[in-house]
Amino acid sequence: MTEEPHTVADIARRPEHRYGNRPTMKDVAALAGVGLKTVSRVVNGEPGVTPDTERRVQDAIDTLGFRRNDSARVLRKGRTASVGLVLEDLADPFYGPLSRAVEEVARAHGALLINGSSAEDPDREQELALALCARRVDGLIVIPAGGDHRYLEPEIRAGVATVFVDRPAGRIEADTVLSDSFGGARTGVAHLIAHGHRRIGFIGDRPRIHTAAERLRGYRAAMEDAGLDVAEEWVSLGPTDPAGVTAAAVAMLSGQEPVTALFAGNNRVTVTVVRVLADLGRPVALVGFDDIELADLLGITVIAQDAAALGRTAAERLFRRLDGVEEPSATVVLGTRLIPRGSGEIPPPSDAV
Amino acid sequence: MTEEPHTVADIARRPEHRYGNRPTMKDVAALAGVGLKTVSRVVNGEPGVTPDTERRVQDAIDTLGFRRNDSARVLRKGRTASVGLVLEDLADPFYGPLSRAVEEVARAHGALLINGSSAEDPDREQELALALCARRVDGLIVIPAGGDHRYLEPEIRAGVATVFVDRPAGRIEADTVLSDSFGGARTGVAHLIAHGHRRIGFIGDRPRIHTAAERLRGYRAAMEDAGLDVAEEWVSLGPTDPAGVTAAAVAMLSGQEPVTALFAGNNRVTVTVVRVLADLGRPVALVGFDDIELADLLGITVIAQDAAALGRTAAERLFRRLDGVEEPSATVVLGTRLIPRGSGEIPPPSDAV
């Protein structure tokens, strides 16, 4: 060492230190009476330091409350050991488990997860994803809100591993993990048809959302498979706020030829529809896409997708990329599961055709 | 500029560039034929650049797909414009809205939110919080899992603004935002007593969790207010996994003198208890702490706390600190609300004392 030792008081006295007076390795080195690099070695558990020196350094670290500045470390090393997750809304119960699953995988790989909500806004998705890239996350998992992800091309080319989940990427080729929205909806609607329904309503989200379009397609396919026509007034395509869904459901359930069954396109729609049906007083069959907490108690038949499996699969794929595995990008489609709980097995009223 | 222009191909040809061949400001400067600092000025929208120069720089940026490296920026500037949130479990529906509320406030202040789950493990909470500090987050919001937060003292002294939410900090003085667990539980239990119950069970979490202890205290206070004794077998203190709660509930509901009403200490407990009661076939009164989705349809009376308000309040306090407001640390307690929906208004059976 070349300078007189720095004490805690010395450092606290520095007038305008940027990190609010944080000690650096240099301070630790000065206090311990060793060189800068020796401190680095101790901090990183590198070999080549005698136990005695190590103890002196460790004491200095504890005395000063030193913590390594990862920004500087990242700058030097080029890897941040962090991955980003851009999702639609953390408050949506579907994304909690997904995010948690990603976090667990990241943790197992020693990486930190940074996530943000796009609020279903394409601009905000882009802003967030690029902000994460500016932070130099090693990888990115995106639940697309928008339909054009070419803005990520420079990043991907620059080496940011990227995986899309729940919805496919737009106008770009990339790894993708999806639930089988088409097949799930088709199964669910076929289930209603098998229980005798002929007039079945579909309440889903705007078709610019890929899963919503796929579920609508599944609905139409099931109807067509059974040789049934679809009246336009049986189909509602968002928005899916409670008021919109309530209005749509009420419309379908009234009039000359009301639907006798409903298929709900996602968890939020299901919840609202259940409320409408509870007020209705007349039994109407219902199958919902996505499982919901307490659905078993309410006897709601659902098409369940495994949010945690989606997140886990995507994260594992991401880390395989980060581990250097080179393979062509692929799309993985995870299956869904019909869980009959009563509401989907209600027969149509006898006076219905 | 002093070097020959860098082209996209030049940069791609670099053998071992650490960020997977990312262009830097130097590259942009070389391609645009300007100095380094001019690029910096353009990127940051600083004045003093002629429109013509700015256009040349912007073109080079677009051509190369340049994105500023925020790690280097942070290192230089000392502020990261990011805050960390350490919570218990992102998959818990209570924390989704809380996290989302924090994110919204952060966004409004131009900051990014980094969050992680402690899984209710004190060691993991510490590991996560310190990892966030190493990333030099400007501020930290913590939902404590452990009871000793002295490990944060050096960080706080070094200028990391810190706010605790939902549970108080242990052995350290800091800003805290809480729900009124004691008052809420007392109100809920008093509600059951007002409806005629004398033997009331309490199923909560381990008392080392502050909210759990407070709710237990509220239960005991309400019972004492009414001059009622509490039998030890009426109180279950976790764990709150479904099996444990089911066993506890079944035990309290059987025997010579079963309880006629239950108070559930949190949302997970409530859900499990509702399942048990559904299987029981006999009406038992229930009040739960925390609101749950669909609780209205199931007619569950709850003590509701506002998770989003907790998050918002904490985040606002955090950013006031970051904006330089100096004031003594304080604890804010947010009120709870009793929402009667039926289950809490069931009277005891007539043969009960």
Next chain:
DNA sequence: CCCAGCTCTGACAACGTTGTCCAGGGCCTA
């Protein structure tokens, strides 16, 4: 015609860390 004052630009250092490389000292062997 010259210089003051402005605008625009660029050279340079610094942020805190890690990788490279070299020096010095102790120990073993011949």
Next chain:
DNA sequence: TAGGCCCTGGACAACGTTGTCAGAGCTGGG
């Protein structure tokens, strides 16, 4: 005892950005 080797520790550069400062070019007034 001398020479070589290994082990420990330190000096220095570099990562990509921003703040400081000074210089170049231009305009306008004296």
